[in-house]
Amino acid sequence: MISRADVEHVAALARLGLTEDEIDRMQGQLNRILEAIGQLQSVDTSAVGPTAQVIALENVMRPDEVREPMARDAALANAPLREGDHLRVPVVLEEGR
Amino acid sequence: MSTVAAEAALPLADRTITEVGELLRRREISSRELTEACLARIHRDGERLNTYLAVGEERALAAADAADARLAAGEGSDQPLLGIPYALKDIFVTRALDDAGLPDGGLPTTAGSRILEGYRSPYASSAEDRLSAVGAVLVGKTNCDEFAMGSSNENSAYGPVRNPWDESTVPGGSSGGSSAGVAGGQAYFALGTDTGGSIRQPASLTGTIGLKPTYGRVSRYGMIAFASSLDQCGPFTRSVRDCAQVLGALAGHDPRDSTSVDVPVPDYPAALNGEVRGMRLGVPREYFVAGMEPGVEAAVREAFRVLEGLGAEIVEVSLPSTDAGLATYYIIAPAEASANLARYDGVKYGLSAGEDDLLDNYLRTRGSGFGAEVKRRIMLGTYALSAGYYDAYYVKAQQVRTLIKAEFDKVLADVDALLAPTSPSVAFKIGAKTDDPLLMYLNDACTLPVNIAGLPGVSVPCGLSDGLPVGLQVIGRAFDEATILRVADAYERAAGFASLRPPTAHD
Numbered sequence: 245m246i247s248r249a250d251v252e253h254v255a256a257l258a259r260l261g262l263t264e265d266e267i268d269r270m271q272g273q274l275n276r277i278l279e280a281i282g283q284l285q286s287v288d289t290s291a292v293g294p295t296a297q298v299i300a301l302e303n304v305m306r307p308d309e310v311r312e313p314m315a316r317d318a319a320l321a322n323a324p325l326r327e328g329d330h331l332r333v334p335v336v337l338e339e340g341r
Numbered sequence: 342m343s344t345v346a347a348e349a350a351l352p353l354a355d356r357t358i359t360e361v362g363e364l365l366r367r368r369e370i371s372s373r374e375l376t377e378a379c380l381a382r383i384h385r386d387g388e389r390l391n392t393y394l395a396v397g398e399e400r401a402l403a404a405a406d407a408a409d410a411r412l413a414a415g416e417g418s419d420q421p422l423l424g425i426p427y428a429l430k431d432i433f434v435t436r437a438l439d440d441a442g443l444p445d446g447g448l449p450t451t452a453g454s455r456i457l458e459g460y461r462s463p464y465a466s467s468a469e470d471r472l473s474a475v476g477a478v479l480v481g482k483t484n485c486d487e488f489a490m491g492s493s494n495e496n497s498a499y500g501p502v503r504n505p506w507d508e509s510t511v512p513g514g515s516s517g518g519s520s521a522g523v524a525g526g527q528a529y530f531a532l533g534t535d536t537g538g539s540i541r542q543p544a545s546l547t548g549t550i551g552l553k554p555t556y557g558r559v560s561r562y563g564m565i566a567f568a569s570s571l572d573q574c575g576p577f578t579r580s581v582r583d584c585a586q587v588l589g590a591l592a593g594h595d596p597r598d599s600t601s602v603d604v605p606v607p608d609y610p611a612a613l614n615g616e617v618r619g620m621r622l623g624v625p626r627e628y629f630v631a632g633m634e635p636g637v638e639a640a641v642r643e644a645f646r647v648l649e650g651l652g653a654e655i656v657e658v659s660l661p662s663t664d665a666g667l668a669t670y671y672i673i674a675p676a677e678a679s680a681n682l683a684r685y686d687g688v689k690y691g692l693s694a695g696e697d698d699l700l701d702n703y704l705r706t707r708g709s710g711f712g713a714e715v716k717r718r719i720m721l722g723t724y725a726l727s728a729g730y731y732d733a734y735y736v737k738a739q740q741v742r743t744l745i746k747a748e749f750d751k752v753l754a755d756v757d758a759l760l761a762p763t764s765p766s767v768a769f770k771i772g773a774k775t776d777d778p779l780l781m782y783l784n785d786a787c788t789l790p791v792n793i794a795g796l797p798g799v800s801v802p803c804g805l806s807d808g809l810p811v812g813l814q815v816i817g818r819a820f821d822e823a824t825i826l827r828v829a830d831a832y833e834r835a836a837g838f839a840s841l842r843p844p845t846a847h848d
Binding site: 246250251254255257258259260261262263266270273274276277278280281282283284285287289292293294295296297298299301304306314315317318319320321322323324325331333334335336 | 438439440441442443460461463464556557570596599600602662664665667668669671672679683686687688689690691692693695696697698699700702703704705707708709711713716717719720721723724727733734736737738739740741742743744746747778779794795819
């Protein structure tokens with residue numbers, strides 16, 4: 245069973261701001277879903293390795309050629325905050341923090 | 342209620358690509374007329390059914406005129422989609438900005454989410470690029486469950502889509518706008534995406550053809566990611582031949598998607614020879630799941646008899662780990678989703694809560710921008726990947742994935758393809774399953790194992806139950822779309838449901 249504190253911890257990891265109501269509802273729903281998912285523990289997988297994806301591709305390479313990048317103004321056009329040619333982000337490092 | 346009529350008697354908007362394409366190339370009709378026929382349907386039914394999130398009338402008509410000019414110049418004999426109007430699920434980005442970053446008249450992209458409201462993409466998806474190159478005419482972007490998470494289209498931030506067969510029911514999901522649009526004559530074909538059944542299940546519920554190609558067969562560049570080891574894109578059409586034509590235009594390696602595989606693309610329409618004599622078709626007994634509607638099982642079993650009558654050998658097979666598919670999927674898909682959706686951070690694009698503190702801005706942006714189902718899956722995935730639970734959930738699910746894939750490989754070494762129901766039920770009432778996430782997840786019990794194994798699957802209409810369409814699913818070997826389309830086409834020709842259309846099929 246996951247507790248209310250577990251829900252708050254996972255929400256913090258996922259950077260999801262949840263309301264008190266959402267935390268309550270989420271706790272009940274996640275417990276029901278996890279109970280159903282728990283059936284996997286009864287499958288014997290002692291002799292099998294994990295599959296991350298089904299096509300046997302690795303290290304796909306392309307020629308190292310100089311190409312025209314996306315236009316900077318187009319790439320920045322959707323940014324909520326912009327300063328010159330940069331995305332603007334709230335201060336993350338400041339004295340005293 | 343339903344309209345079963347000779348193809349030629351159907352209104353223009355409800356006919357197949359194969360039929361109107363013939364008229365186009367004979368210059369008996371224009372692409373502009375086809376586009377206007379779709380637009381007229383959209384004007385009449387689009388708002389009520391809530392099929393489209395954006396329609397680009399002017400651009401569509403301009404593209405149609407360009408196609409007409411090419412047709413007039415004698416092009417088109419080797420381009421079956423030239424001049425054919427289509428729609429894209431709003432999961433595909435469409436270029437809507439010029440190099441100066443200003444709106445260029447292209448369509449916005451939302452993924453059915455508030456977090457992308459107003460987003461204008463600076464680039465186009467490969468799917469759109471390929472279809473534009475062969476002269477298909479983009480009409481608009483279809484409604485869908487938020488970030489393709491759902492089985493009923495009720496998780497769209499822009500409201501549910503209604504099924505043209507019965508407007509009190511859902512069109513399936515997550516590609517519900519695409520399925521309802523193609524069923525209702527609002528496009529001649531549409532693209533959807535399928536992570537656990539999101540093309541095949543809505544196709545089943547709307548009486549359309551829906552194909553999920555093999556993982557790696559079609560480029561996903563510009564397709565907004567949900568679960569990257571499972572996602573694939575594919576077409577909705579009104580005939581299997583149409584489906585083969587669209588797949589032919591989409592398939593093939595794309596240097597912009599390193600998960601697209603460089604395997605030769607066969608001539609899919611040429612594979613449709615109507616011949617299934619001597620083929621071995623397996624029926625996995627585990628796919629007749631508890632809770633399957635009797636009318637669905639009856640229609641699907643009748644379809645097996647039709648194929649048997651055509652000379653195929655129907656054999657019962659077993660995929661013992663089918664039962665574990667749902668749990669495996671609901672660990673892997675949310676885990677991958679939780680990583681993919683980390684990019685919606687209120688900094689680069691999309692909604693921003695405007696908080697002065699970065700952490701507060703993340704929390705409020707994501708808390709207010711995502712809907713309930715998306716939050717649920719991010720939570721589930723984050724939990725399954727978190728310290729102390731990773732091995733018990735995520736690694737365990739990947740191990741069971743190995744078992745599920747091995748069982749498919751073993752069975753498909755012995756049979757040419759598999760036959761199964763697509764969905765355990767016909768279209769259900771809007772609101773019927775929204776209070777119970779687990780009940781909703783069961784809709785995909787027969788489709789999601791196919792994504793787990795990365796195989797191709799197609800849903801083809803196999804009759805009605807309670808007046809609503811039922812789908813037969815044909816599942817094949819990796820990169821063998823030709824065989825499943827051949828089986829589906831042979832069935833379609835023999836079964837007599839090819840002209841099945843919803844009550845909206847009138848002018």
